[in-house]
Amino acid sequence: MARRPSNPVPRAKVPWALWVPAGLALALVVLPVVGLLVRTDLSRLPSLIVSDSSLAALRLSFETAAMSTVGCIVLGVPLAVVLARSAVPGIRVLRAIVLLPLVLPPVVGGLALLYLLGRKGFLGYLLDVTLGVTVPFTTTAVVIAQTFVAMPFLVVSLEGALRNAGDSYEQIGATLGARPWTVFRRVTLPMLLPALGSGAVLSFARSLGEFGATITFAGSLEGVTRTLPLEVYTQVQADIDSAVAVALLLVVVALVVIIVARPRAVEGGAV
Incomplete structure (x- = not known):
């Protein structure tokens, strides 16, 4: 006799009282992007996006974010x-x-990096005197600034995953005689992989949109330190249509990165 299919468990309904504030929250995120679309000069959009300065900023943003x-x-x-x-x-x-770095204004972070690695900073002075290396206002400074502001996103994701998973498997490995490095490599690291993927995407997206620490610590030199956010800031003062077009490009790139890289994590409820 064939078994009757079990009835699916009904999903809990969302209270109606939450729909209004949820809609307002969504509008707060979506409507500014719509404002960019409305303001964009569609006839000039292709030429503005593929300008030499925009392409150089896009390439530099991807390289430094990676x-x-x-x-x-x-x-x-x-x-x-x-x-x-x-x-x-x-x-x-x-x-x-x-x-x-999650709560500090990025400009403050950039200023702190400048007084650490600048020529007047204690570590920057040592690098300059001993190795002749100057870090500020270089592409390296962009990478350091982005890492400074983005790394906490990865750390929060991984630490939360480790705490939720518990340490029972690691304790079993240690009980069986495995050394700490072996336990980390064979047990801890595999447990971290899903959270590592989502955390890395968040870090990449945050690095892609970093502005304050970068302009303070690395400046805005075309082809060297001027990433897409800095290109938007530069174009605002010269050509507002170009600034809007580049801003829209940054929004599209960020959305593509998150949607393509995180579909399963989002559906599964991961961070």
């Missing part, structure tokens, strides 16, 4: 594991310090 995302992964993964798994004194203070 490099800063790699930096976020290389530095952020160990930091997230330490914050989630260690029990050293003052770990809560360390966690708060790591999250500072």
Whole structure:
């Protein structure tokens, strides 16, 4: 006798009282983008987007965002594991310090980097005197500024994933005699992969849109430090139509990055 299909579990309904504020929140995000579309001169849009300065800024944005995302992964993964798994004194203070770039104005972050790595900063002075290396107002400065503001997004994603997963599997590995590095490589890292993917996309998108720390620490030199957000700022003072077109290009690029890179994470409810 064939089994009757079980009735699907009904989804919980959203209270009607939430629809109005939800609609207002959505409008707050969508309507400014619509305003850009309305303001855009469609007849000049192709020529404005493919101008030499816009293409140079687009290329530089992707290159620096990719490099800063790699930096976020290389530095952020160990930091997230330490914050989630260690029990050293003052770990809560360390966690708060790591999250500072999320709440600090980016300009303040850029100023802090300038007084650390600039010629008058203690580390920048040492680099200049010993190696003859100057960091500010270079492409390297752009990557450092983007990594500074984007890495907390990756750390928050990974630390939350580790805390939700618990450490029972890692404890089993240690009980079986595996060394800490083996446990990290065989157990911890595979658990982190889904969160690592979504966190890396968030870091890339944040790096792509970084402005304040970049212009303060790296300046706005075409082809060297002028990324797309800085190109928008520059064009606002010269040609508003070009500024709107480049801003729209930045919005489209950011949307494509998030939609293409995160569909499964979003549907699955991951960060």
